[in-house]
Amino acid sequence: MVSTCRILSFTRASRQRMSGLQVEVENDCTVVSPSQQVKVTVKTVPSYCGITWTGTYEAPECISGDLQSHVPECITGRLSYDINPQRKELNVSVADMLEDHNYHLRLCHKDFICIGTGANTMIKKEELVKSTTLPYSRPLPCLCIEGWSAVMDAPRVQVCPFKDRLEELWFGINFDPLEGTLSWQPACPVTAAVVLCQEGEDGVCVDLPHASQNVSREKITFTKVDPHPQLCMKFTAGAQSWTRCPFSGTRFQAWEVVVTRGQGIEDVKMLSQITATFSVGLCEKSKGSAACQTTETHTIHVEKNKAVGLNMRGELCNSCLQVKRLDVEFAATVVHCLQQCNQSSQLRPVISSQPSWSLTWVVVPAGVCISGIIIVTVVLHVLLTVHQRRKQKRNGGCTFEKQTDPAFDCAVPVLQTKPILHGGVLVPDSPQYVYAERANLISD
Incomplete structure (x- = not known):
């Protein structure tokens, strides 16, 4: 808001000579800064009928190469870099920096402002080689190299080596097993859609109903989630999609269906590490289709660490079990297909939720009893033999x-x-x- 004035005078002779002509006035003594807005007012002294002319002028920004090379306020220096992914280092070089001034370099995460990550250094003006090495932890798309001259209010330049590495954002998925909460927060600002999906045998992840959220900067949370290896999280940004399956291992798997086979009969049990309720349905797969058509469904309650037998009376041919947890909001529908059997002896399968007692609990005590009887018999025989020999000797x-x-x-x-x-x-x-x-x- 600083004002400067300049008075231009015209002699009588010049006024007569320029009468009726436009006059161009050049003013090259007012200092302005890049991107500064200047208001120019022209009036007569003394005022001639109150006539004035007013205009607004905006100085060009520093994006002009001419200004970046000659105007000190626009000189930011030019940054170039090499990436060493094995050592996770950025080798940064500076050119065309402001003469006779030191230069700052740092790594930062770019958002509304660039937030420093702690990796920074200063290049001394006396150094002949204007380069340094900056270590980084993750190649995030918002990780940038920022440089500026060591002067007050110096303009800054930023280059982002990993700006196309969006796949680095889809990590850091957290699961709370006590609350059953699945959460994720982007490490960089990104416009994306996140949806829970179920991964099939063909690798295609099918979206679960009502399981989609939009994200930019804030943390997203899915509550009441059943941790199953087939339950995944799909991220979509633009035309690209990425799938991450946080439960792909057995670390968080809460339940499983165990099938044992013996003498042509399949023994099916459900084992859960938590108390839960399940929907168990009998279904059949048609030829050429991955879908399983459910024929009947039963609700089964499973106590923590107590196996529940799905007693299959008879043989179950060309059929599968379709299992889904009911006491959560988001769960995968898991299909377990049983071994094919003789088509001539098909019987109607019956599912019951009676606890399954293992045969081991019967065999082991019986074996212990028999072994005890044998040992006692042998000891008595030995004692009787010794007694007879001693009596014979007497x-x-x-x-x-x-x-x-x-x-x-x-x-x-x-x-x-x-x-x-x-x-x-x-x-x-x-x-x-x-x-x-x-x-x-x-x-x-």
């Missing part, structure tokens, strides 16, 4: 305990015949031997 090697005559404690054989060992007890060769031995003892 009787002096006598084999028979019961005699016809109680006066005799033992029957000693006269003839040396070889006895036969049966089960640890010595038995004479024949009954005749016993009788002969008894007769010899009586005669003595």
Whole structure:
């Protein structure tokens, strides 16, 4: 708002000579800055009938190459760079910087203003090589190199090496397992649409109903989300789309359908790490179509860490199970197809939600009991054998305990015949031997 005045005088002779002609006045002594607006007023002194002329002039911006090269207020310097992705570094060089002044360089995230990231340096005016290295963490599209001369209110220049790397924005998806909340906030301002979708076997992600939000800068949140590997988040910016599946591993998977096969029968169970309610439907896939037509549906409640058996009475041929969690707002519909069986023995499958007790709980206790019985039997046999041998030794090697005559404690054989060992007890060769031995003892 600073005003400057200049008075131009015309002599009488010149007025007579220029009478009726336009007069052009050149004023080259008023200092203006780039992009400054100037108001020019022309009037007569003294005032001639109150006649004045007023005009507005706007000085050109510094985008002109001529001004950038000659006007100090427009000299920003020219930046060039090389990217080292392995070391995550930017090698920056400066040319045409303002003479006799130092130069600032930094990395910043561009938004309404460029917010510094902490990586900055100064190039001294005495340095012959006007270059430096700036480290970066992520190649975001809003990450820019900013440079300016070390003077008051110096204009700044910015170059953004990764401005086309939009795919770097679709990271940083967070999930709160306690609240069941899926959230994401863009690291850079971007105009995009975010939708939850279910990824199929063909890699195509089908949008879930009522699961779309628009984003620019603010954080977006999806509540009551079932963490399943097939549940993904799709980002669309312009004509391009990117899909990210935060639950692709088994880290957050809350439930699963377990199928075991034995003797031509499939045992199907549901196991959940949380208490939840599911819709389980029987469906069949038609030839040439990926869609599964549901024939009947059942609602099943599963307690935390308690397996629930889907008892399939009979064989289920060419059929699948279509499972979806009901106690959340956003969930994937998962299809588990069972093994094909003999078409001649089809029976109507029945789904029940009775808890499935594993056969292990029956086999293991029975095995322990049988093993105990065997061990006790062996110990008793050993003890009985030892007892018989000790008793035999006390009787002096006598084999028979019961005699016809109680006066005799033992029957000693006269003839040396070889006895036969049966089960640890010595038995004479024949009954005749016993009788002969008894007769010899009586005669003595």
